[in-house]
Amino acid sequence: MKGFMTKYGMLKGITSIEFYTEGVIKECKLSEYCEINTSYGILVPQYDEEEVRRKYIRSLSFYKNGNLKSISFQTGTTIATSVGKLSAELAVFHENGQIKRIFPLNGKITGYWTEENEYELSEELDFHFEFGKFRKKIIGINFYESGAVKSLTLWPKDFINILSPYGMIETRIGFSLYENGAIKSCEPRKQTLIKTVIGELHAFNFDAIGLNADSNSLNFKENGTIKSLYSSLDKITIKDAFGSSCIYEPRLKPNNFNNKIMDVVPIRIEFCLGKVVKINETEYDIEGNIFCVDKFVRKISLLKDKF
Numbered sequence: 674m675k676g677f678m679t680k681y682g683m684l685k686g687i688t689s690i691e692f693y694t695e696g697v698i699k700e701c702k703l704s705e706y707c708e709i710n711t712s713y714g715i716l717v718p719q720y721d722e723e724e725v726r727r728k729y730i731r732s733l734s735f736y737k738n739g740n741l742k743s744i745s746f747q748t749g750t751t752i753a754t755s756v757g758k759l760s761a762e763l764a765v766f767h768e769n770g771q772i773k774r775i776f777p778l779n780g781k782i783t784g785y786w787t788e789e790n791e792y793e794l795s796e797e798l799d800f801h802f803e804f805g806k807f808r809k810k811i812i813g814i815n816f817y818e819s820g821a822v823k824s825l826t827l828w829p830k831d832f833i834n835i836l837s838p839y840g841m842i843e844t845r846i847g848f849s850l851y852e853n854g855a856i857k858s859c860e861p862r863k864q865t866l867i868k869t870v871i872g873e874l875h876a877f878n879f880d881a882i883g884l885n886a887d888s889n890s891l892n893f894k895e896n897g898t899i900k901s902l903y904s905s906l907d908k909i910t911i912k913d914a915f916g917s918s919c920i921y922e923p924r925l926k927p928n929n930f931n932n933k934i935m936d937v938v939p940i941r942i943e944f945c946l947g948k949v950v951k952i953n954e955t956e957y958d959i960e961g962n963i964f965c966v967d968k969f970v971r972k973i974s975l976l977k978d979k980f
Contacts, residue, residue, distance in 0.1 A: 704720055727762070810831065812828055
């Protein structure tokens with residue numbers, strides 16, 4: 674296809690193109706230099722796939738209303754955000770046109786280009802939030818339509834300190850925020866003691882996956898109190914008024930890739946309306962039950978040491 678007109682200008686050198694059923698362009702891949710005119714300035718979509726490390730799945734994608742959904746840039750491109758100007762190789766937009774996600778790098782991890790290679794290429798950035806300031810390399814950052822930061826994802830080898838209502842929390846993977854800037858969730862780097870209405874619990878998830886920091890194992894309500902957490906260490910015994918008891922503790926399962934290694938499956942504890950606690954989807958009234966929290970002390974010789 675020689676060219677296709679969009680609200681952002683003419684697309685040239687289209688090597689592949691997909692449409693919605695209504696005939697509106699959905700995504701395309703380009704092989705020629707072209708410019709698109711957006712509210713973030715003149716942008717140049719990726720058109721050259723000669724660079725070994727770069728992903729080249731699509732140059733542009735669009736929403737059904739014709740608005741830009743994502744762009745893979747030919748070279749690192751500066752985008753203005755609420756936390757300053759950020760360089761991006763890939764950007765995703767909300768349907769209203771505001772920036773949604775920025776990825777400073779968009780490398781393709783292969784046997785020839787490793788995660789460590791990509792990390793070394795990444796640049797350190799300065800960030801200032803209500804809970805503190807830090808200088809780190811990031812994988813990506815997510816924004817609300819208002820422009821406020823929604824989440825920030827760190828590289829797997831890095832961590833930051835977050836000042837929470839429960840003290841300083843060493844955080845890996847990243848964190849998410851409410852639109853007003855209050856901490857919504859974070860991923861503790863180690864067993865972190867949290868005082869709750871049922872006792873002191875150790876927040877930590879051995880199997881937290883660091884694809885992004887949109888959701889994490891330690892979650893706060895907007896007023897700063899605990900909403901939910903995962904515990905890989907605690908055993909919780911619940912006794913009712915009739916003397917019956919129920920015990921919850923982390924269980925073990927064989928690792929998906931090595932059956933000689935056992936993975937810890939944490940328990941999830943959620944606090945609802947200050948009166949009810951939910952453990953692994955079972956609800957208990959706080960006033961009608963007695964909760965006893967003990968440190969989970971089973972010795973596991975095959976448990977993998979992840980950290």
